[in-house]
Structure formats: C-alpha cells, structure tokens
Amino acid sequence: MNAGAFLKLFARNRLAAAGGLILVFVVLIALAAPILPLQDPYAQDTADKFLRPFSDGHFLGTDHLGRDILSRLIWGTRLSLVVGLVASFGAAFFGSIIGIVAGYFGGRTDNWLMRGIDMLMAFPYILLALAIVAALGPGLTNALIAVAVVNIPFFARNIRGVTVTLAHKEFVDAARLSGMTDIRIMLSEILPNVLPVIVIAMSTTVGWMILETAGLSFLGLGSQPPVADLGSMLGEGRNALITDPHASIIPGIMIFVIVMSVNLMGDGIRDALDPRLRSGALTRPMARTLVDRDAVPEPPANPALLDLQDLRTEFRVGNRTLKALSGVSLEVRPGECLGLIGESGSGKSVTALSVMGLVASPPGVIAGGAVRYAGQELLGAPFSELRELRGNRISYIFQDPLATLHPLYTVGDQIVEAIQAHRSTPNAQARARALELLNAVRIPNAERRLGDYPHELSGGMRQRVGIAMALANEPDLIIADEPTTALDVTVQAQILALLDDLRRDRGVAILFITHDFGVVAQLCDRVAVMYAGRIVETGPTDAILDAPAHPYTRRLIACVPRLGEGRRALHAIPGLPPAVDDLPAGCAFAPRCDKATDACRTGEITLAKSAANRAVRCLYPEGDVA
Amino acid sequence: MGGYILKRLLAAIPVILGITVIVFLIMSLIPGDPATAILGSYATPENVEKLNRDLGLDKPLVSQYFIWLGNMVQGDFGRSFSLNRPVLDEVLERFGATLILAGTSLVLCSIFGILAGVISASRQYGLADKAITFVVLIGISIPSFFLGMMMILLFAVKLRWLPVSGMYAIYGGGDLPDLLRHLAMPAIALAVVATGVIARLSRSAMLEVLRQDFIRTARAKGVKENRVVWRHALKAAMVSIIPVIGVQAGFVLSGAVYIETVFQWPGVGRMLVTAILTRDILLVQGGVVIVAACYVLFNLAVDVAQSLLDPRVKI
Numbered sequence: 001m002n003a004g005a006f007l008k009l010f011a012r013n014r015l016a017a018a019g020g021l022i023l024v025f026v027v028l029i030a031l032a033a034p035i036l037p038l039q040d041p042y043a044q045d046t047a048d049k050f051l052r053p054f055s056d057g058h059f060l061g062t063d064h065l066g067r068d069i070l071s072r073l074i075w076g077t078r079l080s081l082v083v084g085l086v087a088s089f090g091a092a093f094f095g096s097i098i099g100i101v102a103g104y105f106g107g108r109t110d111n112w113l114m115r116g117i118d119m120l121m122a123f124p125y126i127l128l129a130l131a132i133v134a135a136l137g138p139g140l141t142n143a144l145i146a147v148a149v150v151n152i153p154f155f156a157r158n159i160r161g162v163t164v165t166l167a168h169k170e171f172v173d174a175a176r177l178s179g180m181t182d183i184r185i186m187l188s189e190i191l192p193n194v195l196p197v198i199v200i201a202m203s204t205t206v207g208w209m210i211l212e213t214a215g216l217s218f219l220g221l222g223s224q225p226p227v228a229d230l231g232s233m234l235g236e237g238r239n240a241l242i243t244d245p246h247a248s249i250i251p252g253i254m255i256f257v258i259v260m261s262v263n264l265m266g267d268g269i270r271d272a273l274d275p276r277l278r279s280g281a282l283t284r285p286m287a288r289t290l291v292d293r294d295a296v297p298e299p300p301a302n303p304a305l306l307d308l309q310d311l312r313t314e315f316r317v318g319n320r321t322l323k324a325l326s327g328v329s330l331e332v333r334p335g336e337c338l339g340l341i342g343e344s345g346s347g348k349s350v351t352a353l354s355v356m357g358l359v360a361s362p363p364g365v366i367a368g369g370a371v372r373y374a375g376q377e378l379l380g381a382p383f384s385e386l387r388e389l390r391g392n393r394i395s396y397i398f399q400d401p402l403a404t405l406h407p408l409y410t411v412g413d414q415i416v417e418a419i420q421a422h423r424s425t426p427n428a429q430a431r432a433r434a435l436e437l438l439n440a441v442r443i444p445n446a447e448r449r450l451g452d453y454p455h456e457l458s459g460g461m462r463q464r465v466g467i468a469m470a471l472a473n474e475p476d477l478i479i480a481d482e483p484t485t486a487l488d489v490t491v492q493a494q495i496l497a498l499l500d501d502l503r504r505d506r507g508v509a510i511l512f513i514t515h516d517f518g519v520v521a522q523l524c525d526r527v528a529v530m531y532a533g534r535i536v537e538t539g540p541t542d543a544i545l546d547a548p549a550h551p552y553t554r555r556l557i558a559c560v561p562r563l564g565e566g567r568r569a570l571h572a573i574p575g576l577p578p579a580v581d582d583l584p585a586g587c588a589f590a591p592r593c594d595k596a597t598d599a600c601r602t603g604e605i606t607l608a609k610s611a612a613n614r615a616v617r618c619l620y621p622e623g624d625v626a
Numbered sequence: 627m628g629g630y631i632l633k634r635l636l637a638a639i640p641v642i643l644g645i646t647v648i649v650f651l652i653m654s655l656i657p658g659d660p661a662t663a664i665l666g667s668y669a670t671p672e673n674v675e676k677l678n679r680d681l682g683l684d685k686p687l688v689s690q691y692f693i694w695l696g697n698m699v700q701g702d703f704g705r706s707f708s709l710n711r712p713v714l715d716e717v718l719e720r721f722g723a724t725l726i727l728a729g730t731s732l733v734l735c736s737i738f739g740i741l742a743g744v745i746s747a748s749r750q751y752g753l754a755d756k757a758i759t760f761v762v763l764i765g766i767s768i769p770s771f772f773l774g775m776m777m778i779l780l781f782a783v784k785l786r787w788l789p790v791s792g793m794y795a796i797y798g799g800g801d802l803p804d805l806l807r808h809l810a811m812p813a814i815a816l817a818v819v820a821t822g823v824i825a826r827l828s829r830s831a832m833l834e835v836l837r838q839d840f841i842r843t844a845r846a847k848g849v850k851e852n853r854v855v856w857r858h859a860l861k862a863a864m865v866s867i868i869p870v871i872g873v874q875a876g877f878v879l880s881g882a883v884y885i886e887t888v889f890q891w892p893g894v895g896r897m898l899v900t901a902i903l904t905r906d907i908l909l910v911q912g913g914v915v916i917v918a919a920c921y922v923l924f925n926l927a928v929d930v931a932q933s934l935l936d937p938r939v940k941i
C-alpha cells in the first residue's frame with residue numbers, strides 16, 4: 001500500500017482523523033509554549049489562590065499557590081508529551097536491540113534473552129516500575145526510566161517475532177555469504193524491514209507511556225515541585241478536590257484528551273494496515289443469509305420435496321458483486337438422491353447452503369428466486385420457521401468434520417443438542433437416542449464415544465458423527481456437501497455405503513454435492529451438473545454416464561479414475577472455470593470447449609429438454625442425444 | 627490433572643526465582659551505602675553494623691543474594707524501619723485489602739467486558755455495537771485515578787450516596803454492607819479500563835469464532851440463535867478471552883496502586899508508594915516480591931482454567 005492510499009483509508013475513518021487533528025493541535029500548542037503570551041507558570045500569588053476559571057487575568061483560574069493554571073497546563077502538557085515520547089523511544093530502542101539480536105542469532109542467545117524478557121513480563125508492570133523508582137529515588141527522570149524499562153519486553157517480543165521470520169530469508173543469507181558482519185546485516189538488512197513494526201508498536205504504546213508517567217507523577221514519584229507535568233498537577237489538585245475541583249478536573253481532562261486522541265489514531269492506523277478489515281473478512285455471518293429480491297417466482301404446479309427456482313446468490317464485497325449462482329433451478333423428490341456435481345467454484349456448495357439460508361452473509365445475498373420445501377417458500381419465511389426446519393426436516397452434512405463439529409463439546413452433547421433443538425426430550429432419553437444414532441452409523445464402542453471430543457476421533461468416525469447428527473430428527477432431506485472429500489479412499493467408500501443404506505432404510509432424500517462422478521455413480525438416482533453458477537445438464541445418472549450431452553459433462557466423466565488405472569487425466573479439462581465476476585457472454589464453458597463457435601459466445605443459451613427426463617444447456621450437444 | 631498442576635507449579639519456581647533476581651538487581655542500583663539507605667534516619671552506627679551482618683551487605687553481591695533468598699524462604703523479609711514491624715506481616719495484612727479490591731474489580735471487568743464484547747459482536751455494526759464501541763473507547767482512555775476523583779466528586783460529594791474513602795467507616799461499621807459501600811466506587815473505577823480492554827478483545831474473539839464452520843453447523847442443526855451466540859460461540863471464544871483476563875489481572879493489580887491512593891484504600895499499593903516516599907527499602911522489596919510471586923501463581927491458575935475448558939490442550 002502506498003502512502004496516499006494509506007492516508008485515504010486513514011481519513012475515511014473519521015474518528016481516527018478527529019483524533020489525529022486533536023493530537024496535532026495539542027502538540028502544536030505544547031511546542032509553541034515558549035512563544036505564547038503565557039504567565040510565568042511558577043509565579044506564586046497566595047492572595048489569588050484557587051481562583052475559579054474565567055477569572056480576570058487567569059482564564060483557567062489559579063491553583064493552591066495562586067499560579068496560573070492555563071500556563072501550567074500548557075507547560076505541563078509539554079512536559080508530559082516529552083516524557084512519554086522519550087520513554088517510548090527508549091523502550092523502542094532497547095527493546096528493538098534485544099528483539100533483533102535474539103531473533104537474528106537464535107539458539108542460545110535467543111533463549112537467554114527471551115527468558116529474561118519473560119521474567120520481566122511476569123511482574124504486574126507497575127511493581128517493576130515502583131521497584132525501579134524505589135531504587136533510583138523519586139524524580140521525573142527516574143520515573144521515565146522506570147516506564148521505559150517496563151515497556152521494553154513488549155517491543156523485544158514483537159520485534160523478535162518479525163526478525164525470526166526475516167533471519168532466514170534469502171536476502172539475509174545472501175548478505176551473510178557475501179561476508180557482511182552480523183552487525184552490518186542487522187543494521188542494513190534487518191532493521192529497515194522491522195522498522196514499520198517498531199513504528200506501529202510505538203504508536204500503540206506511546207499513549208500508555210504518557211499515561212504511566214503521568215500516573216507516577218500523580219503518586220508523587222515523578223516530577224517534583226515546582227515543576228509539574230499533568231500527573232503532578234492532578235496529584236496536587238487532589239488535595240483540594242472537594243473544595244476546588246477545577247484544579248484537578250482541568251489537568252485530568254487534558255490527560256484524557258491526549259490519551260483518547262492517541263488511542264483513536266492508533267486504532268485508525270491499525271485498521272488501515274489490516275487487510276482483513278478492508279476485505280470485510282472480519283465480519284460475522286448473520287443467522288441467515290440476507291434476501292434481497294424483486295419478485296418471487298410462481299409456485300410450481302406440483303411441488304416436489306424441495307424446489308429451487310431460478311436461485312440467484314451473490315457475494316457483495318465492497319462495490320463488487322460476484323454472481324455465484326445465476327439462476328439455479330432443481331427439484332428433489334421424496335426419497336430420491338440427487339447428485340449436484342461441478343468443479344470447485346462452480347457454485348454447487350453455494351446452492352446447497354442457500355437452501356437453508358446458511359450462506360455467510362455478509363457478504364452473501366440471495367438476490368432472486370425461491371426455495372420451496374414441500375411447497376412452502378423459505379426465503380421469505382420468518383426466521384423462526386426457517387430455524388424450525390433446519391436440522392429437523394432438512395439437515396446438513398458438511399465437508400470437514402473437524403472444522404464443522406464444535407471442538408469443545410463432546411460428540412454426545414452435540415447430538416443431544418441436535419435432538420433437543422427441536423423436541424423437548426429429557427436428557428436421559430436424548431442421550432439414549434444419541435447412542436442409538438451412533439450405533440446406526442456404525443460407530444464401534446458407541447457408548448464410550450459419546451463422551452469423546454471431536455479431536456479424539458478419526459476423520460471417518462467424525463464424519464459418522466456428522467451423519468448421526470443429521471439423522472437426529474429423522475429428516476426428509478439431507479444435504480450432503482462433499483461429505484467424503486476430506487477422507488481417504490477406503491473410509492470414503494464406507495461412508496458412501498452407509499449413506500446409501502440409510503437412504504434405503506429410512507427413505508430420506510439426499511442432495512449430494514460432489515466434484516466426483518465416481519461418487520455420483522455409486523449413490524445418486526439423478527444428477528445435475530453445474531458450471532459457473534448454472535446447471536448445464538441434468539438427467540438420470542445412468543443415462544448421463546452412458547451418454548453425456550454437454551461437452552463439460554463428458555470431460556468430467558473422463559476424469560473419473562477407473563479401477564486399476566489409478567488417478568488419471570487430472571488435466572482432462574484444460575483451463576480453469578471462469579471467475580464468477582467476469583462471466584463471458586453466451587456459454588461460460590466456451591473458452592475451454594473445443595466445439596465452441598461464435599454462436600456459443602453470443603446470447604443466452606437455455607437449458608433445453610434433450611431426451612426423456614434430460615436437459616442440456618449447449619448449442620451442440622454430444623452424440624446422438626441431440 | 628493433578629500431575630499437570632504439579633508440573634505447572636514446578637515450572638513456576640524458576641519464574642519466581644527470576645523475579646527475586648530482578649528485584650535484587652534493581653535494589654543493588656541504590657546509590658551509596660545500602661545499609662545507610664535502608665535505615666534512612668535510623669542509621670546509627672550500631673544499626674548499620676547489625677544490618678550489614680544480617681543481610682551480609684559486606685559480602686560479594688552473589689552471596690548477598692543467597693543470604694537474602696535464604697531469609698525469604700524462611701519467611702524473613704526483614705523489618706520495616708518506618709513502621710517498626712516485620713515486612714511480611716505488614717505486606718500480608720495490606721495485600722488482603724488489595725485482593726478484595728482487585729478481585730472485585732477483576733470479577734466486574736470480566737463479566738461486563740465479556741457481556742459487552744458478545745453483544746457488540748453479535749450485533750456487529752448495529753446501534754448497540756457502535757454505542758458499546760464508543761463507550762469502550764472512552765473507558766480505555768480515561769486515567770483510572772482521574773475517573774476515581776470524578777466519581778468521588780459526583781457520588782460522594784454531590785449525591786452523598788457513598789463514602790469518600792477508606793475501607794471501613796471509622797466509627798462503627800466494619801461489617802459487610804459497610805465494606806460494600808466503601809468498595810463500590812474504587813472497584814468500579816479500577817475495573818473500567820480493564821472492562822474496555824476485555825470488551826474489545828471479546829468482540830474480536832467472538833467475530834473470529836462466529837465465522838467458524840462449527841457455528842454454521844450449529845445453525846444448520848436449528849439451534850436457537852441465542853444459544854449459538856452465548857453457548858457455542860462464547861465457549862469457543864473463551865479460549866482466547868481467558869488469557870486476556872489473566873493479563874488484565876496484572877493491569878488491575880497495577881491500577882490498584884492509583885486507586886488505593888485516590889480512595890485511601892489500605893492496600894499494598896498505597897503501602898508501596900508510601901514506602902518509596904519514606905525510603906523504606908526493605909518494605910518495597912518485600913512487597914514487590916510477594917505480590918509478584920502471587921501474580922505468577924494466579925497466572926498459573928489461569929492456565930489451568932484454560933486447560934479445563936479446552937480438551938485439546940495436552941495435559
């Protein structure tokens with residue numbers, strides 16, 4: 001990021017900019033103190049002590065010795081800022097030396113230095129500062145030293161972390177080989193690279209250090225009379241807090257203003273430098289995907305178990321819109337298994353998650369279409385209705401069960417929860433049911449496994465738990481989003497066999513998302529092929545496997561490894577699927593299709609019925625299907 | 627579990643030893659003759675000679691350290707000359723008062739910090755989030771000693787709800803309600819900054835967790851949203867919030883020094899400040915070592931709590 005972009009981002013954060021302005025103003029006034037027409041901050045006039053603010057000749061009043069508070073405030077601010085800055089530089093200087101040396105040399109040196117730093121950090125910081133002041137004696141310089149020392153570990157740790165990653169980069173090795181001395185390498189190669197970290201660390205601590213030195217002065221351990229920084233002004237004012245509060249309120253507010261503006265600026269700098277904030281990656285998904293659609297499609301004449309109608313899901317990031325789904329329609333009938341197949345990025349998972357409003361939002365938005373469960377429209381339904389269906393009538397099995405199971409709950413608790421989310425089953429009964437489910441998904445030693453945490457199970461066992469959880473409420477439909485992808489081949493086969501049995505025994509419908517035609521062939525009655533956010537071909541599994549109509553389908557099928565041939569033809573489809581924010585006009589597959597003509601690249605190509613129960617989105621379908 | 631705690635206790639010993647070394651080194655910075663510095667105005671020739679003998683101050687630095695360490699292990703932290711009583715007795719008595727204050731503050735800031743953080747995160751960019759973020763910003767910027775003084779002005783002087791200072795009323799009182807009335811203001815003033823810090827970190831920890839796949843799983847199960855946030859997400863977020871609370875305990879303990887001074891709370895912090903001003907070196911030394919050692923043990927307890935919460939931590 002260049003300086004201009006940084007400033008722009010920084011300015012966009014209005015609070016940070018306000019903090020910056022205030023700070024600049026305070027600093028300017030403090031700098032100008034010698035040339036401002038201020039009264040002598042030390043001139044006492046006991047006759048005029050504790051004058052209220054706005055008195056004649058004393059804009060902010062006078063203190064207990066009749067000294068002008070405005071003048072003392074500005075000089076005090078100047079002193080506090082200087083002391084805070086010097087302490088900050090001191091801590092940064094020594095902390096960086098320790099950090100760079102430890103990180104650069106590593107090994108023993110690193111170990112001993114960091115041990116020492118850890119020891120320093122074992123103190124509540126002020127105890128260390130107090131001990132130092134106790135040894136050196138009260139006084140502003142000593143307080144400054146104490147505050148600087150206490151903050152050294154923070155710098156040492158941060159700088160060491162960065163240096164360690166730098167110490168083994170090529171350019172450092174190259175410098176070493178060229179015979180540069182260690183000191184020169186640290187100064188000329190490492191230091192410039194850690195400088196930004198030092199600056200950030202300083203910007204986050206300088207406010208602290210101003211506050212801490214003011215604190216020590218407040219306790220009477222810092223600046224000694226008659227010299228006063230903000231802290232000792234506050235400390236002196238405290239003696240007359242009840243009778244003459246203005247003498248403490250004024251310096252107190254000044255400290256507050258300085259620390260607050262430094263904090264605001266520090267936050268602004270951090271935000272501007274953090275790429276995650278800009279990309280919106282730090283937003284939390286809401287309980288359901290946002291829906292922002294103009295019209296609801298007419299309900300189908302004879303509704304299936306699940307109907308997706310012209311579903312359009314987008315990701316809105318900043319002012320870009322990525323169309324993940326551009327009109328997906330499909331239906332799942334009771335007890336049927338529909339395979340939804342495509343490469344990663346084709347939109348198959350987004351389709352699956354859109355059904356129950358589980359697409360992370362922001363940035364996901366359902367921009368059009370409808371989802372109907374047994375005729376009931378879900379996208380516009382109140383959240384309570386949607387939640388009632390989730391995991392109850394329609395449940396999910398996700399890809400990576402280590403990430404999708406809660407790491408801190410036992411599997412038993414997680415299954416029990418799935419049951420109790422929808423029924424008020426007593427605990428003991430729910431537990432018995434959970435055991436039953438674990439047995440049903442063929443987990444050995446089910447009784448004992450109930451008390452295990454997900455990380456204690458193997459990948460295959462975890463996925464069985466995921467399946468058990470999906471079955472908990474005898475759903476009508478299970479949406480399985482690549483449930484076997486993360487597993488090795490033998491376990492994959494077992495899980496598929498299990499799903500197939502469950503489907504036949506319980507009559508539950510499955511929407512099976514995968515990128516693997518081999519899996520579809522084993523499990524699914526029908527298949528829908530997705531490409532670039534659209535369905536390009538649908539039909540009965542056998543028919544499509546025998547005679548794929550879409551060139552893309554043909555290539556996908558060609559990717560399936562045959563027995564004994566190992567993994568073959570990974571590159572059977574040249575090129576990559578198009579980015580969904582940059583879809584070509586016409587057929588999205590055209591850039592990778594060897595039959596593409598100019599006609600393919602213009603105009604919309606519809607999903608046309610090609611044979612019994614089959615449809616294809618292609619101008620020149622394969623073979624005799626056309 | 628027991629083995630784990632024992633292991634951590636053993637690991638704490640070198641840290642505590644390190645603390646004594648650091649304190650010893652700092653104290654050896656004292657300019658001039660140490661015995662005279664320690665005794666201050668009590669430095670008669672006999673006293674100086676006796677102290678030199680007791681602390682081995684005429685011996686080399688290393689043996690001085692071991693004599694000092696040996697004395698401490700036997701519970702002898704020396705004698706406070708300004709108070710004319712053993713350092714250990716004084717420190718323990720004062721430390722009790724500090725624990726009441728700091729402990730209450732730590733409980734307050736944990737509860738309110740986490741509450742604010744969770745609410746803020748679950749309504750990200752909503753009104754509540756913005757309001758909390760703003761209040762937190764003010765909270766972490768206001769010096770606790772200034773806040774304490776303003777609270778005295780408002781609640782004690784103007785509204786007359788609460789007593790200005792002290793731990794108990796001088797006449798009568800001394801019971802729990804009396805303690806609570808005296809405790810309310812200092813505990814809150816001390817908790818404010820830490821509450822802000824914990825709220826901030828809880829918010830970002832929650833945001834981090836709410837994006838995880840297992841939260842999506844909980845929602846896919848049809849778990850009520852309140853439960854998703856307050857159970858599933860918060861439990862996972864606690865793994866990163868608990869260490870923050872451990873760190874904040876150090877800050878609360880540090881802030882207690884100011885707050886005790888503002889409210890004249892008879893704690894160890896105010897004792898240390900007075901001891902520094904009266905150059906009661908042995909009292910400072912003993913107080914710092916004892917409090918720092920307790921802090922190490924507290925952090926150990928935090929680690930154990932952490933491992934209890936997270937089954938993935940190898941015990």
Ligand code: SF4
Pocket residue numbers: 550551552587588589590591593594595596597600605617618619620621
């Ligand atoms: S429409 Fe044209 S480019 Fe697209 S798949 Fe068919 S033949 Fe290929």
